[in-house]
Amino acid sequence: MRRATPEDLPAIVGMLADDHLGAERESPDEPAVYRAAFDRLDKDPNQHLVVAERDGATVGTLQLTVIPGLSRRGSTRALIEAVRVHTDARGDGLGTRLIEWAIEESRRQGCVLVQLTSDATRVDAHRFYERLGFEASHLGFKMML
Template sequence: MADLEIRPALADDVLAIVAMLADDPLGAQRESPDDLSPYVAALERLSADPNQRLVVAVRDGRVVGTLQLTIIPGLSRRGATRSIIEAVRIHADERGSGLGTQLIEWAIDESRGLGCQLVQLTSDASRTDAHRFYERLGFTASHVGFKLPL
C-alpha cells in the first residue's frame, strides 16, 4: 500500500468526501451532495481549528477514504488529552483492502504524537460490521452514547 497518501483534505476533495459520507443507508438520509456549500464552509472552519484534522486517503490521484480526528484537552483522567475519531468512510471500491485499518492506525499514531492518552470513537448502533472492525483494532465498547439533535 505504498501508493497511498494520507493528507489534509482540500476544497477540491469535498465532493468525493460527501459522496463517501452519503454512500450508505444512514448517510443517504442526512447528506446532500447536491449542495456542497455547507460542506465547504465546514471544511474552512475545520482547517482553521488547530485541534481538528480532516484527512483524505488518496490512491492514484483519487480520494478513497476519509476521517476526522479531533483533539480535546481536558481535566479528567489527570488532565489527559484525548482524541475522537469521526466520520470514517472508505470508498466502496476499497472496502476490505486494509485501507480502513491504515486510516485508523494513522489516527492512533497522530494522537500519540500529539500527546493524547486516549483515543475514542462512536459508531451508530446499526453498524455491526464497523463494531467488529474497531474491536479487532483493540477498541472496546465501554460506554453508552446519547445524542440530542438541535
C-alpha cells in the same frame, strides 16, 4: 494519507452519503454548506480532516479531533469520526491504515486515549473496531438540536 483540501470535498461528501444512514442526513447537492464546514475545520488546529488517495482519487477519509480536558488528570483525548472508505477501495486494509494513522497522530498530539462512536446499526464496523483493539466501554447519548 494527507490533509484534506477543498478539492476533496465532493469525494468526501460522496463517501459520507454512500450508505443507508448517510443517504438520509447528507446533501451532496449543497456544496456551500460543506465548504463552510471545511473552512471552520481547516482553521482549527485541533481538527485533522485527512484523506487517503490512490491513483489520484480520494478513496478514504476520517476526521480526528484533539480534545484538551480536565478529567483524567488534565488529559488530552482524541475523537475519531466520519471514517469512510470508498466502495471500490474496501477490503484491502485501507480502513485499518486510516485508523492506525489516527491512533499514531493521537499519540503524537499527546493524547492519553482515543475514542470513537459507531451507530448501533453498524455491526460490521463494531467488529472492525474491536479487531483493532477498541473496546465497547460506554453507552452513548445524543440530542439533535
